[in-house]
Amino acid sequence: MTDQIREQLSALLDGELPRDEMGLLMRRLDRDPELRRSFGTYALIGETLRAPGGRIASQSFAARVSAAIDAPQRGVAATPAPAAPATVSVWRRPAVRTALAAGVATAAVFVFRPWQDTQPQVASVQPAPTSAYSFASSPTPAQNQRLASYMVAHSQYSTPMVRRNVLTSLLASDPGITRASYEIEAP
């Protein structure tokens, strides 16, 4: 692994990799098992560094990151997309399998800075609309404003207590809405 790729992996885990470098790196990750292992290790290191008091928040994190990257190859479209309303058990289906069941051709991996120091490092597998990988960088002011508009509209339909919480959250979100992400659920 070259220094350049190592730096790219670090930047990816810090949420600082430029979007134009993202596609190439993700394709490389797709092809290269050794790189995937390194990615998992880096993610674990990052998680350890960011966890409160240096505690490892989730020891299986790296394995799950690697598993998630492997996931598209394992089971693309193995199950047809559910057409009818699902049952509770389907509702409970883990996200990774849901994405695969929906016939998604590929998956994008998002890794962001933790939104709070006390949160574990997190990653997510989400269905991508095209074969290209995508990466979410910092939200633009327009994106934040749209979400803020949603929040204000949404607050109108909450109980008084929850409405107060929602509006308070809107006031406290400074400088903007924080990009969050999800921990991968084991398939």
Next chain:
Amino acid sequence: MMRPAAWFVAGLLIAAPASAQETAQDARAWLERMSEALATRNYDGLFTHSTPGQAESMRIVHRVEKGRSYERLVSLDGSGREVVRTRDEVHAYLPDRKVVLVEPRRDEGSLLKALPTPGPTLDRYYDLSSRQGKKLLGRDIVIIDVRPKDRYRYGYRLWLDEATAMPVRSVVGDEGGRQIEQILFTRLEMKEKISAKDVEPAVDANGFQWVRTDRKLAAMPQLPANNGLRPLRVPPGFRLVASRLQVMPGSPMPAQHLIFSDGIAAISVFIEPGPPTGGPRPPEASRMGSANAYSTSVHGHLVTAIGEVPAGTVREIANSVAPMPPLPSQAPASAMPAASANTP
């Protein structure tokens, strides 16, 4: 300080009531009283809003005049943002962006009209309990615990003033029981009368951009969803309580806004036609305080689910949006097959 994960557990140990059913009924009655007090009393309070690693002081002033409520919520440090509920509209002043977001009020006409209230089925999805607490702000306190029975919703612990049912402290816990948000009042005055000036914004909005939701469309009655797109799965207990069309700022086409509620938590689903124009770029997750949002793209529509529920809940709902399957017979507008399909 109590460890974050411990607060629900501690509540379980301390509560252990003689009759769980009795305290559940008692808790439900307190929740109803609290909702009524928050909406109908005159009050002026200072509180600290805290999330892990962050705390901010705020002031809330709530005024009731001739059956109408007015409110000002202002950040006293940090962003300087304010949310003001006027007679007909809600104005969110965001000085850091020089923007005012404007949304028509939906509770026009009646103070408590159509507000979601804790219904009789609440205890299917939450464990409710009540007990005496230690004094706060010199007031006798009753503590209400609202613990979720599954991972689709948050839990709440509320410290209510026994005399007025006003919450003087509230904590939101996530699906793992960890504290994610707290509101703690440092001063709370219940007043006979509050002047109109006290609910006026202090921020100088000169030169700000006023971003309005289209009022005419927002007032329209229920209309079919865009292309019949609907969430096909919602968690047990969440029911469709409202549906409306509105033009979101920056978008030329009306968005469908569907609101689901379990009696405590509400989830909004926005379905906008066309590619995102300045909105979230799907698929994407966001968080504001304890509220989560998830956006995705479905059949050329931008779909965003948002609510004060765990991140996984809004993600699952947004990902389940699809054209509604044809029904054998016309169902009532408020009946949502997917919503009721998951309700035991």
